[in-house]
Amino acid sequence: MPEIEVAAAAEFPPGSSKIIREGTLFVGVYNCGGELYAIEDRCSHDDGPLCEGDWDEDRCCVVCPRHGSMFELSTGQPISLPATDPVETYPVRVVDGAIVVELP
Numbered sequence: 001m002p003e004i005e006v007a008a009a010a011e012f013p014p015g016s017s018k019i020i021r022e023g024t025l026f027v028g029v030y031n032c033g034g035e036l037y038a039i040e041d042r043c044s045h046d047d048g049p050l051c052e053g054d055w056d057e058d059r060c061c062v063v064c065p066r067h068g069s070m071f072e073l074s075t076g077q078p079i080s081l082p083a084t085d086p087v088e089t090y091p092v093r094v095v096d097g098a099i100v101v102e103l104p
């Protein structure tokens, strides 16, 4: 299981986001209110790039830029249509001051 370093934790404060890539997999990483999340950058509705649009820091949700479905960063579950299926989420942690995502 590869671990990908995202950023130094000190340089990724609340409100930060970044898209990382491992091979063909793109993952959006977020610091929402001090909690870290990683979610696949591929919408379950139409395979659009999920993490290239806006996200809602108050609700810790990402908004698909293609048709507007919102997904919870913590679970990957959609909370508005047209998407009905969840997207993958991945474990994120801080190791020796660096933010690291575990990918499959």
Ligand code: FES
Residues within 6 Å of the ligand: 043, 044, 045, 046, 047, 048, 064, 065, 066, 067, 068, 069, 081, 082, 083
């Ligand atoms: S591609 Fe994301 S809502 Fe349609």
